[in-house]
Amino acid sequence: MWIMNLRRHSEVSLARQIYQVLREQMTAGQLRPGELLPSTRELAKLLSVSRNTTYEAYEMLSAEGYIVSRQGSQTRVAAGLHLEKPAPALEDLRKAVQSAATYLADFRTGRPDLQRFPRTMWLQLLRKATENLSAMQWGYTGPEGLPVLREEIAAWLLRSRGLTVHSRDIFITAGATQALHLLAGLLAEEEREILVEDPCHVGMLQVLHGKGFKIRPVPVDNQGIQTEFLTGDRACAVYVTPSHQFPLGGILPAGRRADLIRFARNKDLYVIEDDYDSEFRYRGTPVAPLYSMDTQRVIYVGTFSKILFPALRIGYVVLPPELHKRWCRLRTYADVQNPPFEQAALAEYLHTRKLDRHIQQMRRLYGQRRQLLLQTLEVLFGRTWFPWGDAAGLHLVLEFPGMHFDHEFARRCKKCGIYVTPVDDHSICKGIHLDKLILGYGHLEPAEIKQGLLLLQEQFQKDSRN
Amino acid sequence: MWIMNLRRHSEVSLARQIYQVLREQMTAGQLRPGELLPSTRELAKLLSVSRNTTYEAYEMLSAEGYIVSRQGSQTRVAAGLHLEKPAPALEDLRKAVQSAATYLADFRTGRPDLQRFPRTMWLQLLRKATENLSAMQWGYTGPEGLPVLREEIAAWLLRSRGLTVHSRDIFITAGATQALHLLAGLLAEEEREILVEDPCHVGMLQVLHGKGFKIRPVPVDNQGIQTEFLTGDRACAVYVTPSHQFPLGGILPAGRRADLIRFARNKDLYVIEDDYDSEFRYRGTPVAPLYSMDTQRVIYVGTFSKILFPALRIGYVVLPPELHKRWCRLRTYADVQNPPFEQAALAEYLHTRKLDRHIQQMRRLYGQRRQLLLQTLEVLFGRTWFPWGDAAGLHLVLEFPGMHFDHEFARRCKKCGIYVTPVDDHSICKGIHLDKLILGYGHLEPAEIKQGLLLLQEQFQKDSRN
Numbered sequence: 001m002w003i004m005n006l007r008r009h010s011e012v013s014l015a016r017q018i019y020q021v022l023r024e025q026m027t028a029g030q031l032r033p034g035e036l037l038p039s040t041r042e043l044a045k046l047l048s049v050s051r052n053t054t055y056e057a058y059e060m061l062s063a064e065g066y067i068v069s070r071q072g073s074q075t076r077v078a079a080g081l082h083l084e085k086p087a088p089a090l091e092d093l094r095k096a097v098q099s100a101a102t103y104l105a106d107f108r109t110g111r112p113d114l115q116r117f118p119r120t121m122w123l124q125l126l127r128k129a130t131e132n133l134s135a136m137q138w139g140y141t142g143p144e145g146l147p148v149l150r151e152e153i154a155a156w157l158l159r160s161r162g163l164t165v166h167s168r169d170i171f172i173t174a175g176a177t178q179a180l181h182l183l184a185g186l187l188a189e190e191e192r193e194i195l196v197e198d199p200c201h202v203g204m205l206q207v208l209h210g211k212g213f214k215i216r217p218v219p220v221d222n223q224g225i226q227t228e229f230l231t232g233d234r235a236c237a238v239y240v241t242p243s244h245q246f247p248l249g250g251i252l253p254a255g256r257r258a259d260l261i262r263f264a265r266n267k268d269l270y271v272i273e274d275d276y277d278s279e280f281r282y283r284g285t286p287v288a289p290l291y292s293m294d295t296q297r298v299i300y301v302g303t304f305s306k307i308l309f310p311a312l313r314i315g316y317v318v319l320p321p322e323l324h325k326r327w328c329r330l331r332t333y334a335d336v337q338n339p340p341f342e343q344a345a346l347a348e349y350l351h352t353r354k355l356d357r358h359i360q361q362m363r364r365l366y367g368q369r370r371q372l373l374l375q376t377l378e379v380l381f382g383r384t385w386f387p388w389g390d391a392a393g394l395h396l397v398l399e400f401p402g403m404h405f406d407h408e409f410a411r412r413c414k415k416c417g418i419y420v421t422p423v424d425d426h427s428i429c430k431g432i433h434l435d436k437l438i439l440g441y442g443h444l445e446p447a448e449i450k451q452g453l454l455l456l457q458e459q460f461q462k463d464s465r466n
Numbered sequence: 467m468w469i470m471n472l473r474r475h476s477e478v479s480l481a482r483q484i485y486q487v488l489r490e491q492m493t494a495g496q497l498r499p500g501e502l503l504p505s506t507r508e509l510a511k512l513l514s515v516s517r518n519t520t521y522e523a524y525e526m527l528s529a530e531g532y533i534v535s536r537q538g539s540q541t542r543v544a545a546g547l548h549l550e551k552p553a554p555a556l557e558d559l560r561k562a563v564q565s566a567a568t569y570l571a572d573f574r575t576g577r578p579d580l581q582r583f584p585r586t587m588w589l590q591l592l593r594k595a596t597e598n599l600s601a602m603q604w605g606y607t608g609p610e611g612l613p614v615l616r617e618e619i620a621a622w623l624l625r626s627r628g629l630t631v632h633s634r635d636i637f638i639t640a641g642a643t644q645a646l647h648l649l650a651g652l653l654a655e656e657e658r659e660i661l662v663e664d665p666c667h668v669g670m671l672q673v674l675h676g677k678g679f680k681i682r683p684v685p686v687d688n689q690g691i692q693t694e695f696l697t698g699d700r701a702c703a704v705y706v707t708p709s710h711q712f713p714l715g716g717i718l719p720a721g722r723r724a725d726l727i728r729f730a731r732n733k734d735l736y737v738i739e740d741d742y743d744s745e746f747r748y749r750g751t752p753v754a755p756l757y758s759m760d761t762q763r764v765i766y767v768g769t770f771s772k773i774l775f776p777a778l779r780i781g782y783v784v785l786p787p788e789l790h791k792r793w794c795r796l797r798t799y800a801d802v803q804n805p806p807f808e809q810a811a812l813a814e815y816l817h818t819r820k821l822d823r824h825i826q827q828m829r830r831l832y833g834q835r836r837q838l839l840l841q842t843l844e845v846l847f848g849r850t851w852f853p854w855g856d857a858a859g860l861h862l863v864l865e866f867p868g869m870h871f872d873h874e875f876a877r878r879c880k881k882c883g884i885y886v887t888p889v890d891d892h893s894i895c896k897g898i899h900l901d902k903l904i905l906g907y908g909h910l911e912p913a914e915i916k917q918g919l920l921l922l923q924e925q926f927q928k929d930s931r932n
Contacts, residue, residue, distance in 0.1 A: 061720075078719070
């Protein structure tokens with residue numbers, strides 16, 4: 001019983017190996033309650049290890065209550081240790097988690113071009129900014145985010161969108177998803193609903209859904225949310241994308257914006273404005289946020305995932321003062337704060353106007369890709385389609401009248417290596433937008449766009465033959 | 467009406483300034499629906515700006531639906547824009563958010579010594595690790611965390627605690643708080659309870675509370691949770707700190723560990739094991755996690771906030787396979803993932819065994835500080851007190867029989883610049899541990915410990931006089 005198969009060159013110390021073997025025998029019932037153990041000296045001799053080693057093993061067993069030593073050094077197994085072995089793990093479930101396919105034609109949405117991001121320069125900034133952090137800033141710096149970053153975002157919102165925001169109203173988040181996740185927690189009340197655009201980003205719907213919100217869809221046309229359908233005495237918030245409706249692409253006209261604000265005031269509720277990609281407009285300047293019309297009713301959500309890169313995990317939310325305190329509590333009990341390193345680097349990136357220049361460059365690049373996408377579509381698909389929405393963002397919605405794009409279609413495409421998203425995937429009331437497809441293009445090189453559309457054309461032909 | 471006060475050297479372009487003034491007039495009702503605007507040429511002349519500028523301003527107004535242009539270039543104000551001004555913001559509420567006092571005697575808990583962390587070396591690692599990230603890794607890398615970090619954590623758990631964990635069962639989180647926040651979402655079921663130690667870290671209680679959990683306290687003695695009080699057919703999880711009970715400091719004995727596992731199996735529920743600081747034991751080696759007794763019933767939560775520094779925001783959770791899929795969904799819809807930079811740096815820190823050496827050094831340092839704290843206490847407070855719990859961690863619990871430490875006491879201390887925490891602050895059933903105080907010492911230099919205790923002694927004397 002006392003002979004063990006010890007691994008002499010293991011990462012695990014000999015003492016711990018002895019401890020583990022003995023512990024195993026006790027919980028398995030091979031060593032029984034009250035049973036006498038050899039002395040550390042005897043065991044050391046039996047195992048050809050030093051007495052220090054066995055002493056350490058016994059110390060561990062004793063500290064954790066596996067053995068009981070009386071004065072005079074008699075050591076016995078403690079009571080109540082026996083445990084049945086657990087059933088074996090469910091191996092097949094592990095596989096379900098895996099998924100990382102690559103596509104021949106990858107029209108996924110919401111992906112910026114990571115190859116064009118000046119990564120080396122960013123790393124230099126990261127280094128510079130982190131060297132300047134004080135030791136205190138390696139501790140807890142607060143749920144609001146680094147002050148310097150909040151100030152730089154305020155300055156940037158002013159120069160890019162003419163938006164006057166005080167930095168104390170800006171709260172840094174781990175991306176727009178977290179902003180919505182926490183806002184849902186902040187605004188949700190039992191038995192009440194959130195009004196959302198239909199269609200609406202399915203990921204965001206999942207966030208709201210996961211927080212137990214009842215969801216009431218409001219239809220969208222080519223200009224955005226149809227405010228005449230805003231109803232509901234049980235609503236506690238409205239979630240909208242007025243600068244560039246996702247996915248249909250409309251810019252919400254001023255009249256509807258005013259409707260929305262009036263509705264929110266009447267019903268005493270908040271409007272969550274998700275401004276996920278309005279930086280990239282290819283005609284004219286970025287659209288003024290709804291927030292500018294009522295800074296106390298509108299909660300503005302922005303993100304740097306699309307402008308810079310998703311792994312940055314920095315977004316922000318502009319909150320009316322009466323929500324500050326509760327927001328800080330919520331953030332603290334969700335994940336405390338963002339790390340300071342990326343925050344400091346981003347502040348420097350904004351301060352030096354590198355962000356402004358990057359946006360300009362990317363806007364030009366994405367604009368060209370959009371142009372190419374439209375031209376190639378015309379060549380390959382003739383006049384069977386037309387585009388929806390404003391010339392903006394990283395994706396395009398196409399209507400093919402008479403066509404039928406459902407989940408099944410997307411699945412068939414995926415099988416052939418094509419990733420496209422039917423608008424219907426983002427619809428709450430299914431079946432209304434079945435003739436529309438979403439193509440994300442921001443991350444695609446010209447050759448990939450052409451190749452992707454060729455494959456899509458093939459798929460269309462295959463489909464029409466069946 | 468058409469004369470505006472434009473700022474020529476502003477960050478905001480002239481076009482945007484014109485747009486803002488006109489928009490303001492429309493929503494304020496000074497420009498009425500249907501009213502005729504001057505042509506871009508006329509307005510440019512009036513304002514002494516280029517026609518491009520007025521054209522751009524009109525483009526913005528038109529894109530957002532504030533104005534309507536008919537063919538033949540007549541431009542009119544759109545309908546339905548009028549909005550009352552919002553009420554002024556609640557300034558006083560802003561102040562409530564602020565708070566960042568410094569203390570003469572700062573015995574806060576859970577604070578590692580940030581001055582002793584090798585920050586320069588960490589920044590070098592950060593640089594090296596981030597340079598090696600591929601462009602793809604600047605995009606979305608998945609809710610599980612970077613594979614290399616998960617593998618390094620698995621290897622470290624083996625060599626430091628003899629714990630055999632497969633890396634695919636390890637999921638990176640933004641700290642232990644987020645781990646619990648998400649676990650609460652994962653395990654909570656309506657009308658069911660979570661069993662927690664009483665006392666229990668009040669922050670963690672807030673996390674559970676915020677998720678709508680019903681909380682059922684289980685009493686704790688000097689060995690940890692008293693498993694004979696585990697009851698509840700309505701429980702869906704148990705949250706424990708068996709390696710070093712927070713705050714009382716007990717190591718849960720093997721018999722109670724077995725009880726806990728048996729209880730979990732009987733009731734078909736999970737045990738959440740929060741191992742927040744077991745690296746720092748000043749006698750013997752770290753305690754073996756409960757997880758090793760049943761890898762399918764126990765969910766293990768670890769964090770690097772105390773070992774390295776809180777701003778890192780990296781923790782992890784070891785999950786049984788049947789929870790993987792739901793965990794990934796939850797994480798995705800909470801905040802998607804951690805940034806890759808800190809993850810890559812930490813993986814390198816583990817790989818090069820710098821973590822192991824750092825822990826050794828800090829254990830020695832913290833052990834000395836603990837010694838000094840105990841010695842100084844003896845000098846200043848005589849035999850009026852005794853310490854609770856195992857010689858471990860970054861804080862010490864003292865019992866002063868007959869004393870009365872409540873929230874009011876802590877408030878009086880704070881007024882005099884002393885931060886101490888009564889155990890009662892962490893109690894669910896108040897009044898049981900009123901004679902106990904918690905002193906965090908990890909972050910304090912020897913002089914600060916002595917000075918802090920002197921101040922505390924003064925406070926005791928002041929209190930006894932009143």
